[in-house]
Amino acid sequence: MYGYDIYHEDIMDKLITSIRKGMSHHAYIFEGERGAGSMEAAKLFAVSLICEKKEVTPCGNCNSCILAKAGNHPDIHILSPLKDKKNIIVDQIRDLLKDAYKKPFESERKVYIIAYGDEMNEQAQNAFLKLLEEPPEYAVFVILAENTESLLLTVRSRCERVKFPPVSSEKIKIILEKSYPNTKNIDFLARYSGGNIEKAKQLAEEEGFMPLRQGAFELLPKILSKSVLESYDVAEFVENNKEDAQTVLELWQDFLRDIILIQNNAEKFAVNTDYIDKLINLSGRTEEKTAVSAMTEIIKAQEMLKRAVNLHTLVLNMAFGIKRGENK
Numbered sequence: 001m002y003g004y005d006i007y008h009e010d011i012m013d014k015l016i017t018s019i020r021k022g023m024s025h026h027a028y029i030f031e032g033e034r035g036a037g038s039m040e041a042a043k044l045f046a047v048s049l050i051c052e053k054k055e056v057t058p059c060g061n062c063n064s065c066i067l068a069k070a071g072n073h074p075d076i077h078i079l080s081p082l083k084d085k086k087n088i089i090v091d092q093i094r095d096l097l098k099d100a101y102k103k104p105f106e107s108e109r110k111v112y113i114i115a116y117g118d119e120m121n122e123q124a125q126n127a128f129l130k131l132l133e134e135p136p137e138y139a140v141f142v143i144l145a146e147n148t149e150s151l152l153l154t155v156r157s158r159c160e161r162v163k164f165p166p167v168s169s170e171k172i173k174i175i176l177e178k179s180y181p182n183t184k185n186i187d188f189l190a191r192y193s194g195g196n197i198e199k200a201k202q203l204a205e206e207e208g209f210m211p212l213r214q215g216a217f218e219l220l221p222k223i224l225s226k227s228v229l230e231s232y233d234v235a236e237f238v239e240n241n242k243e244d245a246q247t248v249l250e251l252w253q254d255f256l257r258d259i260i261l262i263q264n265n266a267e268k269f270a271v272n273t274d275y276i277d278k279l280i281n282l283s284g285r286t287e288e289k290t291a292v293s294a295m296t297e298i299i300k301a302q303e304m305l306k307r308a309v310n311l312h313t314l315v316l317n318m319a320f321g322i323k324r325g326e327n328k
């Protein structure tokens with residue numbers, strides 16, 4: 001869309017139309033999962049605000065459009081956490097404050113995109129609030145947020161909220177087919193990414209992902225077997241892929257969910273379409289309560305993994321738990 005990767009055309013059409021009608025707000029919250037298109041949408045929105053032609057769509061040819069496309073427009077600012085910091089800190093907001101009261105250089109507008117806005121701490125949000133209370137006439141702020149509830153009510157109430165739903169797997173499939181024509185398993189990647197286009201692209205580029213998934217799949221019978229001894233192989237596999245432990249657990253979870261779906265005649269919702277025959281075979285040999293108990297234990301392990309714990313013990317307990325649960 002207008003030279004930008006836009007995954008939510010209908011939402012953007014509405015937004016751009018509203019600013020052309022002179023109904024723009026000073027501040028917006030673009031709410032959606034990180035990687036699911038809200039940043040691209042914010043960039044297109046910014047260029048629509050500064051385009052010199054002011055036609056229905058950004059022209060793409062004026063000086064402002066060209067500078068914006070190259071990421072060099074002096075009146076479009078993108079604020080992200082500093083390199084060694086997790087969140088946007090109050091000092092960054094104070095700098096933004098000073099900058100915002102200086103008139104635009106090139107355009108009639110100045111646009112600030114605040115990435116990870118919901119992760120600003122309270123101090124930073126309070127500093128930002130001052131700006132929202134007395135915004136300069138020409139300024140527009142776009143806060144990107146996964147969880148709008150993390151923003152102070154006083155900030156939220158001054159912003160127009162725009163929701164960006166996950167990108168449909170059909171759309172992700174089309175994009176992947178165009179960008180990665182040589183990649184196999186596109187159907188799987190489109191489903192597995194859960195509407196997150198950045199995740200889908202990243203996985204398509206990551207050479208180690210498919211072999212890791214193959215390895216995870218091969219261990220499924222051992223996870224579902226009655227033998228306690230095989231738990232050690234499961235734990236060893238995760239330990240050998242320490243860096244990707246969370247991904248391995250996620251892959252197992254998805255395989256098991258597919259098995260449960262197949263057992264309930266709902267395989268059209270399965271994610272692992274390229275393994276479907278093997279999964280049908282495995283589901284025929286697995287009791288549903290075993291699959292369900294395995295899912296529960298894996299979800300528990302995923303939660304525990306977020307806190308730093310001994311990985312080997314954690315996965316071993318998970319595998320034991322599956323066999324215990326099955327005997328209940």
Ligand SMILES: [Zn+2]
Pocket residue numbers: 050051052053058059060061062063064065
């Ligand atoms: Zn233009």
